[in-house]
Amino acid sequence: MASAQTVFPDAPREDRLPNGMRVISLRTDSPGIVAYYTLVGVGARDEVEPGHSGYAHLFEHMMFRGTERHPQADYEAAIQGFGADNNAYTTQDFTLYTVTAPSSVLAQVVELEADRFQNLSYTEEAYRTETGAVRGEYDTSAARPSTRMWETLSEIAFSRHTYGHTTLGYLRDIDRMPEEVAYSRRFFQRFYTPDNTTLIVAGDVDHDQLLALAREHYGRWRGRRARSRIQAEPEPTEGVRRHIDWPAPASPRMYAAWRTPAFVSGRTDAARAAALRDTAALRVVHGLLFSESAPLYQRLVVEDRSVIELGSWAGDHSIDPHLFVATAVLAEGAEFDATLGALQGAIDALAEGEVDAERVEAVKSHVRYALLTDMQTPSDVADMAARYIAVGGSLDALDGYLAALAAVTPADVSRVAGELLTESRRFVVTLARGSAE
Amino acid sequence: MAVPVLTGLALGFGLASCGGAPPAPREYPRLEDESVEPAPETIAREPLRDAPLVVAQPSSDPVVTFRVAFEAGSASDPAGYEGVTRLAAELMAGGGAGALSYAELSRALYPMAGRISAHVERDMTVFVGQVHRDHADAFYALFRDVLLQPRMSEEDFGRVRDQQRDALVVSLRSADDEELGKQALQTLMYEGHPYAHPALGTEAALARVRVDDVRAQRARVFCAGRSIVGIAGDYPAPLAERLRSDISQLTSAQCVGRRVLPAPPDVERRRVLIVRKPEAQSVAVSMGFPIDVQRDDPDYPALVLVAAWLGQHRQFIGRLMQQIRGERGLNYGDYAYAEHFTQEGWSTFPLPNVARRQQHFSIWLRPLRPETAHFAIRLAIRELTQLVEGGMDQEALDRVRAFADRYYALFLQTSSRRLGFAMDDAYYGVDAAYLERLRESWRALTPETLNATMRRHLTPDRLQIACVASDAEQLAEALATDAESPITYRSEVSAAVLAEDRDIVAYPLQIPRDRIRIQPVDTLF
Numbered sequence: 001m002a003s004a005q006t007v008f009p010d011a012p013r014e015d016r017l018p019n020g021m022r023v024i025s026l027r028t029d030s031p032g033i034v035a036y037y038t039l040v041g042v043g044a045r046d047e048v049e050p051g052h053s054g055y056a057h058l059f060e061h062m063m064f065r066g067t068e069r070h071p072q073a074d075y076e077a078a079i080q081g082f083g084a085d086n087n088a089y090t091t092q093d094f095t096l097y098t099v100t101a102p103s104s105v106l107a108q109v110v111e112l113e114a115d116r117f118q119n120l121s122y123t124e125e126a127y128r129t130e131t132g133a134v135r136g137e138y139d140t141s142a143a144r145p146s147t148r149m150w151e152t153l154s155e156i157a158f159s160r161h162t163y164g165h166t167t168l169g170y171l172r173d174i175d176r177m178p179e180e181v182a183y184s185r186r187f188f189q190r191f192y193t194p195d196n197t198t199l200i201v202a203g204d205v206d207h208d209q210l211l212a213l214a215r216e217h218y219g220r221w222r223g224r225r226a227r228s229r230i231q232a233e234p235e236p237t238e239g240v241r242r243h244i245d246w247p248a249p250a251s252p253r254m255y256a257a258w259r260t261p262a263f264v265s266g267r268t269d270a271a272r273a274a275a276l277r278d279t280a281a282l283r284v285v286h287g288l289l290f291s292e293s294a295p296l297y298q299r300l301v302v303e304d305r306s307v308i309e310l311g312s313w314a315g316d317h318s319i320d321p322h323l324f325v326a327t328a329v330l331a332e333g334a335e336f337d338a339t340l341g342a343l344q345g346a347i348d349a350l351a352e353g354e355v356d357a358e359r360v361e362a363v364k365s366h367v368r369y370a371l372l373t374d375m376q377t378p379s380d381v382a383d384m385a386a387r388y389i390a391v392g393g394s395l396d397a398l399d400g401y402l403a404a405l406a407a408v409t410p411a412d413v414s415r416v417a418g419e420l421l422t423e424s425r426r427f428v429v430t431l432a433r434g435s436a437e
Numbered sequence: 438m439a440v441p442v443l444t445g446l447a448l449g450f451g452l453a454s455c456g457g458a459p460p461a462p463r464e465y466p467r468l469e470d471e472s473v474e475p476a477p478e479t480i481a482r483e484p485l486r487d488a489p490l491v492v493a494q495p496s497s498d499p500v501v502t503f504r505v506a507f508e509a510g511s512a513s514d515p516a517g518y519e520g521v522t523r524l525a526a527e528l529m530a531g532g533g534a535g536a537l538s539y540a541e542l543s544r545a546l547y548p549m550a551g552r553i554s555a556h557v558e559r560d561m562t563v564f565v566g567q568v569h570r571d572h573a574d575a576f577y578a579l580f581r582d583v584l585l586q587p588r589m590s591e592e593d594f595g596r597v598r599d600q601q602r603d604a605l606v607v608s609l610r611s612a613d614d615e616e617l618g619k620q621a622l623q624t625l626m627y628e629g630h631p632y633a634h635p636a637l638g639t640e641a642a643l644a645r646v647r648v649d650d651v652r653a654q655r656a657r658v659f660c661a662g663r664s665i666v667g668i669a670g671d672y673p674a675p676l677a678e679r680l681r682s683d684i685s686q687l688t689s690a691q692c693v694g695r696r697v698l699p700a701p702p703d704v705e706r707r708r709v710l711i712v713r714k715p716e717a718q719s720v721a722v723s724m725g726f727p728i729d730v731q732r733d734d735p736d737y738p739a740l741v742l743v744a745a746w747l748g749q750h751r752q753f754i755g756r757l758m759q760q761i762r763g764e765r766g767l768n769y770g771d772y773a774y775a776e777h778f779t780q781e782g783w784s785t786f787p788l789p790n791v792a793r794r795q796q797h798f799s800i801w802l803r804p805l806r807p808e809t810a811h812f813a814i815r816l817a818i819r820e821l822t823q824l825v826e827g828g829m830d831q832e833a834l835d836r837v838r839a840f841a842d843r844y845y846a847l848f849l850q851t852s853s854r855r856l857g858f859a860m861d862d863a864y865y866g867v868d869a870a871y872l873e874r875l876r877e878s879w880r881a882l883t884p885e886t887l888n889a890t891m892r893r894h895l896t897p898d899r900l901q902i903a904c905v906a907s908d909a910e911q912l913a914e915a916l917a918t919d920a921e922s923p924i925t926y927r928s929e930v931s932a933a934v935l936a937e938d939r940d941i942v943a944y945p946l947q948i949p950r951d952r953i954r955i956q957p958v959d960t961l962f
Contacts, residue, residue: 076754083841249610250607298539373568376850
């Protein structure tokens with residue numbers, strides 16, 4: 001059976017500083033390179049105030065603006081001197097700062113990174129300028145139908161929960177950002193706290209040395225994460241469907257999504273194990289229906305060619321109940337209803353017990369080997385660890401998930417298909433070239 | 438030595454447009470007819486190699502990587518068959534092979550999470566296979582069949598062609614202005630040259646091409662004599678030799694050597710191509726010019742440093758990034774490249790095995806608000822001009838060298854990438870490994886030698902500029918008249934920036950209207 005020990009080359013080591021910050025090291029055979037990843041438990045999910053979507057992502061930008069001790073130019077000059085690859089990304093649930101650097105400069109990286117997370121300082125001018133870069137990022141993606149489809153799907157699937165907006169935020173909120181410097185400072189104080197931060201270092205790292213450096217540089221950091229008053233989304237009772245008339249040439253395309261439970265939930269061990277089992281069973285459904293080897297895929301894409309591309313979002317786990325998303329780009333002349341009917345029909349067949357046990361085992365094998373082949377660099381390892389810590393609370397979540405996956409039976413698959421992937425829990429967005437925008 | 442091959446059957450073209458009847462569709466000879474070469478002119482060709490070049494990199498990495506590269510890409514597409522090389526590669530990687538249909542092949546690969554993909558560039562196609570060592574032998578049997586015995590069936594062809602057409606006509610033209618701008622720059626820089634069209638091909642050619650043409654193209658260009666094969670990771674030892682001997686079998690009477698490339702168009706002055714796309718909300722900008730520097734050129738390492746200083750891809754060290762995004766917040770990023778660059782997936786690193794016989798220097802400005810596009814183009818060209826004229830001083834050289842000396846090591850983090858770079862070294866015929874070669878050259882550079890190299894190759898007067906914009910006429914007019922491009926900020930910027938802006942807003946680009954072309958997006962490719 002797969003376990004974290006077989007996924008990570010070495011057993012992970014973890015400590016917690018007195019201020020609540022976690023320090024995790026994952027040794028890999030990568031001589032001379034470390035991935036220094038800082039996970040902050042804040043995402044679009046935490047953007048609860050109306051009119052203020054997009055701020056978790058904005059901070060992904062602002063964090064590069066420097067401190068009094070290391071102004072932006074100094075910080076960048078130092079990072080560049082290390083030859084580091086320095087970036088960050090934001091999701092609905094978390095923000096991850098990703099530095100990959102030579103292991104010989106670990107001590108300097110700790111000093112620089114600890115400083116910016118504790119002492120970020122920016123002028124109103126710098127803030128306003130950076131909001132322009134955020135607007136530029138929105139423009140970069142705005143020409144893609146997928147951007148509009150995802151925005152729309154989020155809106156129709158979540159009427160109360162903050163998963164109703166995307167991580168970039170609403171355009172109207174992005175356009176208001178320049179006036180909101182005071183709000184931005186409060187946002188930083190609320191979420192950039194030691195108890196909300198996990199340091200994950202993978203590669204050529206000595207845990208004891210890392211821990212000593214972390215104590216020295218992060219030890220005096222104080223603060224408690226503010227609670228986000230996120231409204232629970234009611235269970236759906238009827239599906240919603242929305243169409244987008246796209247003003248430019250576009251193949252007809254569809255997102256079909258079903259409400260799913262959180263990655264892991266429940267207060268007792270038994271409840272948590274049951275929730276993980278549902279998550280793992282849904283992962284198997286992804287493989288059974290939407291991989292290239294799936295009969296449904298072969299029928300729609302290869303045999304009758306009504307669909308040009310068929311896929312699903314398989315690995316995206318979330319803190320709160322979210323969506324199981326299938327995506328289809330249709331051939332010219334193909335009907336949305338027919339494609340949607342084919343997807344739902346294949347799901348319903350699973351619900352009715354038509355589950356090929358041999359293929360269930362194939363999916364389990366695939367997921368395990370895909371995990372192993374996906375982790376080729378220290379960055380891959382740190383990223384994988386960060387995702388499971390962010391949504392599952394700890395590295396044990398990965399262990400638990402892999403154990404749950406190994407235990408999935410055809411009956412589990414039928415159960416989640418029948419209970420969760422139903423028309424009454426379904427949200428559909430279609431897009432095609434149209435006259436009106 | 439180049440071997441000229443005389444081709445025939447250039448007859449019949451152009452006759453159809455005589456008289457009042459609507460022109461009949463051009464009748465192209467089929468590629469599968471061995472006696473036929475569709476290009477009308479005499480084609481000079483390079484000789485085939487005697488055997489594949491082989492790079493083996495055994496290691497303890499549990500992920501085993503196979504890379505099989507062919508010196509063939511979209512520049513090998515015969516005229517009228519643009520896109521056929523990519524169709525061939527995609528049909529191989531995404532179709533049935535040997536005894537297995539595509540469905541059966543997919544099912545066989547699935548439990549081992551084995552991956553087979555193809556990437557087609559102008560001058561190179563690479564097939565990449567990856568699998569965990571637990572399944573190396575079983576996977577290799579499938580990978581081998583994809584290369585040696587692809588079925589290339591009519592059914593699989595229809596699907597692959599639909600997908601490629603969608604990628605060209607819908608995704609590229611409509612949904613990805615950044616990539617569209619980059620491809621438009623290629624079309625502009627390489628007008629009338631085999632690099633002009635994208636690997637995806639042209640809409641007209643994709644409508645015409647048949648499965649037999651695709652099979653014929655595979656036989657012509659995916660040959661042992663044009664191959665470089667590589668294997669890396671913890672693979673069973675005999676696999677390296679099996680790979681070599683299997684690929685050696687790819688010989689036939691149809692194999693032809695590479696077409697000798699014509700020189701790129703010799704354009705002395707700036708030109709602009711504006712792709713008119715009514716629905717574009719922002720302006721995508723790419724600019725560049727061909728340079729006569731390849732990886733094996735002694736000047737290459739210096740140009741890599743110059744490009745890094747100006748705009749290392751997605752890093753803040755670049756001057757353009759600092760000026761356009763950092764100081765002014767005008768867009769998301771601004772970069773410069775000393776050779777053709779394709780980003781690998783979501784990483785910030787270049788894809789290996791996209792080697793070319795001819796190269797270009799380029800600058801990429803990510804989408805700009807229409808009201809700031811002219812200003813940003815001026816700013817970028819002014820920066821390049823000042824760099825070339827003023828040169829880099831010792832401090833700038835030291836800083837970018839320290840960065841690059843370490844940063845470029847990150848390009849080589851996985852065994853697959855190390856293998857790809859080593860295969861590129863083999864392709865270019867250099868005897869030292871990529872990174873060592875760069876580092877050694879960089880150590881010896883002085884500001885004087887660096888600046889002299891830069892001035893030999895970088896000529897801002899020759900910049901070819903491609904834009905994607907909705908109001909193409911307005912942009913063309915502004916560029917042609919060198920009208921002032923005033924800039925306002927929503928925030929206060931420094932006095933130094935404002936002072937510089939006063940110069941930039943009227944910086945003359947000197948591109949008269951007759952060197953600015955506007956082309957509707959749906960007529961491109």
